[in-house]
Structures are given as structure tokens and as C-alpha cells.
Amino acid sequence: MVGPTIDLRPDTSGPRNVAVILVLGAVLLGLTGVDALRQGMVEDLPLEQVETTIKTPNLSGDEVTVEQYEAFHDLARANGAYALRGWSLTVGMSLVLIGAVGLYRLRLWGPRLASAGALVSTVGATVAGFRFHDAAKATMEGLLVDTQWHVTLACGVSSGLCLAVAALPLLNVRARLALEPKEEE
Numbered sequence: 001m002v003g004p005t006i007d008l009r010p011d012t013s014g015p016r017n018v019a020v021i022l023v024l025g026a027v028l029l030g031l032t033g034v035d036a037l038r039q040g041m042v043e044d045l046p047l048e049q050v051e052t053t054i055k056t057p058n059l060s061g062d063e064v065t066v067e068q069y070e071a072f073h074d075l076a077r078a079n080g081a082y083a084l085r086g087w088s089l090t091v092g093m094s095l096v097l098i099g100a101v102g103l104y105r106l107r108l109w110g111p112r113l114a115s116a117g118a119l120v121s122t123v124g125a126t127v128a129g130f131r132f133h134d135a136a137k138a139t140m141e142g143l144l145v146d147t148q149w150h151v152t153l154a155c156g157v158s159s160g161l162c163l164a165v166a167a168l169p170l171l172n173v174r175a176r177l178a179l180e181p182k183e184e185e
Contacts, residue, residue, distance in 0.1 A: 040082025088124020
């Protein structure tokens with residue numbers, strides 16, 4: 001006795017929706033990478049920016065000085081945290097963007113390239129986050145150290161979610177059928 005058969009039809013709308021989501025995520029995280037590269041190139045942060053950054057922790061009881069924050073910035077530049085976060089997010093999200101175009105055109109290489117780019121971003125941004133956190137622990141204490149840890153988590157989780165979304169069309173049977181090469185008849 002054979003059970004009922006299920007007719008699997010290719011799903012073309014699902015992968016295209018995923019591609020649009022990937023484009024949005026790639027643009028946002030890519031801009032974050034560009035900002036990290038720009039921050040890493042600045043030798044001395046503007047005093048107004050530093051004062052604004054340390055204002056909230058100081059109001060909550062921490063005693064963070066401008067010199068401590070400058071030391072954090074210098075150490076983060078020296079240990080490559082800005083460069084690693086910036087380049088991994090910029091390059092990785094560029095690959096995600098190109099992969100999203102391929103996915104929208106229902107090409108199998110699209111989600112593969114997007115997944116590879118998201119993996120580059122996830123690993124690079126997480127390692128860079130640990131470097132930022134180490135620099136913060138070495139130069140400051142209190143709320144700003146916790147903030148660096150939360151930024152590390154947020155960046156890793158965001159790029160990790162991008163990886164999960166990019167891999168969805170490779171794992172879903174109906175989406176995968178839409179991406180398979182068409183046979184010439």
C-alpha cells in the first residue's frame with residue numbers, strides 16, 4: 001500500500017521575497033561597516049562626540065573621562081577592531097547584495113554567495129566585537145564596557161540572522177526547485 005503523493009511545485013515568490021529582505025539587511029549592515037572604517041581612520045575624535053558618548057554613563061554614576069574614551073579609541077584602532085568590523089561587514093554585505101540579485105533572478109549561485117558573504121560578516125564582526133570589548137575593559141569600566149559587549153552581541157546576531165535568511169532558499173524544497181537549473185526540452 002502506497003501513501004498519497006504530494007506534488008511539489010517550485011516556489012518562485014518565496015526566494016524573491018527573501019532576496020528583498022537580504023538587500024535591506026545588506027544595505028544596513030554594509031553602512032555600519034563603512035561607518036566603522038571611517039571611525040577607524042579618525043585619529044582624534046571630536047571633543048563634542050566624546051562628551052556626548054560619555055554623558056549618559058557619567059549621569060548614571062560612572063566616572064569616564066575624555067582621556068579614557070580617547071585611550072579606548074586608540075586601543076581599538078591599534079588592535080584592528082575598527083578595520084576588522086568595517087572590512088568584514090562591507091565585503092561580506094557586498095557579497096550578500098550580489099547574491100540577493102542572483103537569488104531574485106532565481107539562480108542557484110545567489111543564496112550560496114549570499115550565505116558566504118553573511119558568514120564572512122558574522123565571523124569578522126564578532127571577532128572585531130571581542131576586540132572592541134577587550135579595548136573597553138582595558139581602558140574604562142562600567143556602562144561603556146557593557147555597551148561594547150551589547151554591540152558585539154547585536155552585530156553578531158544581526159549578521160547571523162542574515163546568514164540564516166540567506167540559507168533559507170537552500171534548505172526549503174520548493175524554493176530549491178525554483179533555483180535548480182531548468183532542463184531544456
